[in-house]
Amino acid sequence: MNERMNAFLCAHRPLCVVYETLRWLGHRALGLGTARTPVWYQFDNKQTPAKTVQERLPLNKNWYRISRPLYRHEHVYYDFDKALAVNPQVQGLALIFFMGIGDYLYATPMIAALKRKYPTLPFYAYVGAQFDRNNSPLVGKLLQSNPHIEKVFYFNGYRHPFIWKNYCYEDAFKNIPEGFLAVPVYYDYSIHVAHRVKSLFETFGLPVPSAVPTPQMYFPAQPAPVxxxxxxxxxxxxxxxxxxxxxxxxxxxxxxxxxxxxxxxxxxxxxxxxxxxxxxxxxxxxxxxxxxxxxxxxxxxxxxxxxxxxxxxxxxxxxxxxxxxxxxxxxxxxxxxxxxxxxxxxxxxxxxxxxxxxxxxxxxxxxxxxxxxxxxxxxxxxxxxxxxxxxxxxxxxxxxxxx
Missing domain, CATH: 3.40.50 (Rossmann fold)
Known part of the structure; x- marks a missing residue:
């Protein structure tokens, strides 16, 4: 029932707006139930996607924090040092991308900095396989040329029509190995954010550079024939x-x-x-x-x-x-x-x-x-x-x- 209702609401934007606003009022003003987060995580065990996604972060919540100035503008911040302290058996990071090519370029300095901090952890990339207003599967080709990414996979996902950060990642988990920590790559995007790149550094628990670093681009030693x-x-x-x-x-x-x-x-x-x-x-x-x-x-x-x-x-x-x-x-x-x-x-x-x-x-x-x-x-x-x-x-x- 919940799955059918969510599909109906996502197909009708005005109803979706009303539903999300009432849901936020229920959580924020009336204190009804536990607020949910749009991102899913796993440490060692495969997570079976539920029909209704719950805020289900295992073992210890000290490695992340959620900012909710308004529910529909919530944002999650990570601390991988604490994540590794909670579970030192983590074998790698599964970075989930549901974004366009420009968005990916803004993320490249953060990926490079994250790899410098955790050089022994393999980074796997999971890319949305379809074109829509937010996502381009061409990001996968760019990730294949990124020296910090060991493997690239594709998954079928979809975006929420009202809350742009809410994506369905169910299909991505089919190819995430045991022991990998899965985290979406996203940024806070509001008038109060200094720059998207700085937001990404802050989101991933990295020191925020004073000057905004430019995108990192990677090319072969010899140009392609074309x-x-x-x-x-x-x-x-x-x-x-x-x-x-x-x-x-x-x-x-x-x-x-x-x-x-x-x-x-x-x-x-x-x-x-x-x-x-x-x-x-x-x-x-x-x-x-x-x-x-x-x-x-x-x-x-x-x-x-x-x-x-x-x-x-x-x-x-x-x-x-x-x-x-x-x-x-x-x-x-x-x-x-x-x-x-x-x-x-x-x-x-x-x-x-x-x-x-x-x-x-x-x-x-x-x-x-x-x-x-x-x-x-x-x-x-x-x-x-x-x-x-x-x-x-x-x-x-x-x-x-x-x-």
């Missing part, structure tokens, strides 16, 4: 140009595609640049333009290509708030970041290499890193999202990077 081919082609076509401008103007998280990519690319070409793009819709058969077919190379190969080009050409990024905000920081590339909707938590995602074009001034971002967009510089895409006019983007690009 990378070498594109590198040679782009190198020939970019000869004699001011530099290369790389465009990423679509976002899976906000379901957005910039509608004027052809006009923007042609304007940048007229200014003397060679333009590359992973977003479709650019000029056809223009020798100063190269569209990257993401079906023919992996995202890591795309980043490797940019790293190789960076060594030979001035290379810039123009990107909406999506995966290439983090990727540009990891590659050390100047980025004209188009903030195409108002997100008061945007400071959680920002790096100093990003000059933010915005129609709203954010109090937690450095003012000198924000380029205010007047009303005449954009049109309304829908009630929430705006489209910057190509001529304004080029104007800001030149003013910012042609000093």
């Amino acid at each position: 990378v070498a081919e594109l590198f040679a082609r782009a190198g020939r076509q970019a000869q004699g140009k001011k530099g290369i401008v790389f465009l990423q103007l679509d976002s899976r998280g906000s379901n957005y595609v910039y509608p004027h990519i052809r006009a923007l690319a042609e304007s940048l070409i007229d200014e003397g640049y060679f333009v590359m793009s992973v977003t479709k819709g650019g000029p056809v058969q223009n020798p100063a333009y190269l569209e990257i077919d993401i079906k023919k190379l992996s995202i890591n190969e795309t980043w490797h290509l940019l790293l190789l080009l960076k060594a030979q050409f001035p290379l810039y990024v123009i990107a909406v708030n999506s995966v290439f905000w983090a990727a540009s920081a990891g590659l050390g590339l100047p980025n004209l970041g188009l903030q195409h909707w108002i997100d008061k938590k945007v400071h959680n995602l920002w790096y100093p290499n990003i000059e933010v074009v915005t129609d709203y001034i954010y109090p937690f971002l450095p003012r000198e890193k924000q380029i205010f967009a007047p009303a005449e510089s954009y049109t309304r895409h829908n009630q929430k999202i705006i489209d910057y006019k190509p001529e304004w983007i080029v104007k800001w690009f030149k003013k910012t990077f042609e000093k």
Whole structure:
């Protein structure tokens, strides 16, 4: 009965909102029952998933703490030193990922720091196998290239439509060995969090760095044949140009595609640049333009290509708030970041290499890193999202990077 009711509520968002609000009021205001947590753990024994997930953390609760300012915004913090003290027979960590590629990039410094602290523990990764607003199975390919991860598995999970941290991890436990401590990789994401990377360090009980570390990216010693081919082609076509401008103007998280990519690319070409793009819709058969077919190379190969080009050409990024905000920081590339909707938590995602074009001034971002967009510089895409006019983007690009 509970399973059927949960499935029905998850399929009907308004009812889900009402249900979760009443449940929080019952726990918080009326003291009815024991509050549940969205994460499941195990030490030595396989956990049999229950129809109703209970807060079931074995042996000792001193190794974690739960923050619940509001029930639907709860967050769990880990202390692995205490976990190992409770059970020194722990044989490894099973890190469960249900996230997008950009989210993974923000997690890479934490994974590296965690491995430095526990070098003898093997790290296994478990990745959600389906695409949705929060998750991309392509994270698994990146984890396979991460030297701190020994094995990668996939599981079928689903996200809660209202509480984004509540995922079903039942399928992941089928491949977690006995003796592994299973922990989801997630972060606190609110206006009061300084940065997503810092939240991850705090979540996993690591010293929080004063300066936000950039994403860790891992490439083979020799580029893949498709990378070498594109590198040679782009190198020939970019000869004699001011530099290369790389465009990423679509976002899976906000379901957005910039509608004027052809006009923007042609304007940048007229200014003397060679333009590359992973977003479709650019000029056809223009020798100063190269569209990257993401079906023919992996995202890591795309980043490797940019790293190789960076060594030979001035290379810039123009990107909406999506995966290439983090990727540009990891590659050390100047980025004209188009903030195409108002997100008061945007400071959680920002790096100093990003000059933010915005129609709203954010109090937690450095003012000198924000380029205010007047009303005449954009049109309304829908009630929430705006489209910057190509001529304004080029104007800001030149003013910012042609000093």
